Amino acid sequence: MILHTKRLALMFVPSCTNRAAFTINAVGETASIGHCELDIGNEQACFSVEVGEPYKDNGYGAEAAGRLLDYGFLERGLHRITAVCDGENYAAANMLGKIGMRREAEFQKSRRLGGEWRDELAYAILYEDYMRDLTLETDRLILRQFRPDDFDAVHSYASDAENTRFMLWGPNSPEDTAKFMRRVIATAAQEPRTNFEFAVCLKGGGLIGACGLDSVNAGYGIILHRDHWKHGYGPEICRAMIDLAFGKLGLSRLTASCDEENYGSMRIMERSGMRRELHHIRNRIVRGEERGEYVYAILSDEYERGRP
Amino acid sequence: MRLQTQRLVLREYCPDDFSAVMGYNSDMDVVRYVPWGPHNEDDVRNFLSAAEYCAAKFPREKYYLAVCLKEAENPFGTAVIYIDKEQPDTAMIGWVYRKDFWGRGYGTEAAAELIRFCFQDLGLRRLYAICDGENAASARIMEKCDMRFEGRTKKSRTIRGEARDALYYAILRDEWE
Numbered sequence: 143m144i145l146h147t148k149r150l151a152l153m154f155v156p157s158c159t160n161r162a163a164f165t166i167n168a169v170g171e172t173a174s175i176g177h178c179e180l181d182i183g184n185e186q187a188c189f190s191v192e193v194g195e196p197y198k199d200n201g202y203g204a205e206a207a208g209r210l211l212d213y214g215f216l217e218r219g220l221h222r223i224t225a226v227c228d229g230e231n232y233a234a235a236n237m238l239g240k241i242g243m244r245r246e247a248e249f250q251k252s253r254r255l256g257g258e259w260r261d262e263l264a265y266a267i268l269y270e271d272y273m274r275d276l277t278l279e280t281d282r283l284i285l286r287q288f289r290p291d292d293f294d295a296v297h298s299y300a301s302d303a304e305n306t307r308f309m310l311w312g313p314n315s316p317e318d319t320a321k322f323m324r325r326v327i328a329t330a331a332q333e334p335r336t337n338f339e340f341a342v343c344l345k346g347g348g349l350i351g352a353c354g355l356d357s358v359n360a361g362y363g364i365i366l367h368r369d370h371w372k373h374g375y376g377p378e379i380c381r382a383m384i385d386l387a388f389g390k391l392g393l394s395r396l397t398a399s400c401d402e403e404n405y406g407s408m409r410i411m412e413r414s415g416m417r418r419e420l421h422h423i424r425n426r427i428v429r430g431e432e433r434g435e436y437v438y439a440i441l442s443d444e445y446e447r448g449r450p
Numbered sequence: 451m452r453l454q455t456q457r458l459v460l461r462e463y464c465p466d467d468f469s470a471v472m473g474y475n476s477d478m479d480v481v482r483y484v485p486w487g488p489h490n491e492d493d494v495r496n497f498l499s500a501a502e503y504c505a506a507k508f509p510r511e512k513y514y515l516a517v518c519l520k521e522a523e524n525p526f527g528t529a530v531i532y533i534d535k536e537q538p539d540t541a542m543i544g545w546v547y548r549k550d551f552w553g554r555g556y557g558t559e560a561a562a563e564l565i566r567f568c569f570q571d572l573g574l575r576r577l578y579a580i581c582d583g584e585n586a587a588s589a590r591i592m593e594k595c596d597m598r599f600e601g602r603t604k605k606s607r608t609i610r611g612e613a614r615d616a617l618y619y620a621i622l623r624d625e626w627e
Contacts, residue, residue, distance in 0.1 A: 394605070394613065395604075395605055395606060395613075397603075417604075418601075419601045419602065419603045419604065420600050420601035420603065420618055421600055421601060422578075422600055422618075422620065423598065423600070423620065423622070424576070424622055425540070425576060425578075425620065426537060427537075427539070437601070437603075439603060439604065439606070441604060441605055
């Protein structure tokens with residue numbers, strides 16, 4: 143088993159059943175640069191990450207630790223993950239805060255190091271905290287959880303007939319959008335979470351669309367404000383959805399569909415490495431009109447082969 | 451409810467059908483290409499009570515029909531109709547038959563009657579059917595009934611732990627008419 147991140151591959155090292163240990167391998171390095179592990183028991187785990195001296199200060203620790211949290215919560219079904227660091231290890235404390243853990247306790251003189259009793263800091267994160275803040279990052283975009291004050295930005299595209307022309311819903315009334323907002327905000331509290339809805343935001347800018355993935359039906363969908371069409375954001379969002387499905391969520395197959403005349407969406411799916419599998423002819427009635435649908439799919443082994 | 455064709459009767463299941471159903475639902479060759487089975491006795495009892503429950507429900511969403519020869523009491527297979535919850539103008543149809551009844555056109559005869567019933571009596575707009583990527587016999591029934599091939603989905607169904615391809619076929623009422 144290999145857990146991938148943007149720059150790292152965590153290679154599983156078999157040990158005992160209540161322990162998931164990995165070596166950390168970086169792109170372009172032949173030897174491993176460190177190791178990390180989760181000690182699992184009672185639906186909880188304590189994790190540790192060690193990165194070799196020459197590789198420190200590159201954010202590798204946070205990258206590996208973040209991936210371990212995904213693995214623990216999403217693949218191992220853990221309910222709580224903890225970590226402990228030395229009381230004066232500010233880099234580690236900083237990193238733990240950065241991946242969303244909160245400081246839970248300070249242990250005084252709890253660890254013996256080189257003949258000296260040292261203080262320790264204990265950090266923890268719960269499944270619900272992790273899910274509430276689940277955020278994905280692409281080159282130009284941040285996909286974050288919805289907030290009630292996103293209403294205006296969402297309504298701006300969702301109420302537009304041109305923008306929703308090929309959607310099964312819309313154009314939205316304010317009540318429709320309010321209902322959507324309530325639904326997507328509620329999904330963040332699902333346990334276990336199977337519905338992953340994200341607000342699509344420009345880095346350093348506003349909300350320009352939405353995307354959502356359902357891990358039970360293994361399907362996803364995206365929408366972008368039409369002011370932001372034709373900038374290549376579509377494939378960027380699709381790749382984030384595909385990464386989420388095959389990386390964090392460990393799915394083996396993912397589908398997406400679009401109206402048979404939605405050429406923009408077809409191009410986005412094709413550019414994202416998806417294959418067209420089905421052409422449903424007049425399979426649904428949308429706003430009183432019979433419409434056809436194309437269904438696209440990608441398998442995890444196709445995705446692995448396409449990996450740079 | 452009861453449907454008739456030249457050689458067949460499609461009727462509701464009853465508890466007396468237990469041993470007939472046990473005969474085909476427990477046969478590995480019969481269920482090779484479907485995601486359920488082979489059934490044991492409890493599974494068959496559950497199946498028959500589910501069939502009875504669905505028959506009593508209104509509005510009806512699912513039909514599990516016993517397919518019999520006209521002159522015989524015992525069914526030799528099952529034909530199903532699942533009406534789509536979100537799109538009640540659409541339904542999925544499907545079937546399984548006892549091995550020694552294969553290759554005699556019974557499947558096509560029953561499927562043609564299911565299609566007629568769905569369009570003419572239930573007033574549905576669209577029917578679709580899905581079979582395993584290697585289930586040539588079932589795909590042949592769909593083609594003989596003039597269902598249109600809509601595509602192959604790769605490794606989309608898990609059958610006894612194995613990810614397998616599926617074939618999609620569909621037919622619209624105006625195509626059928």
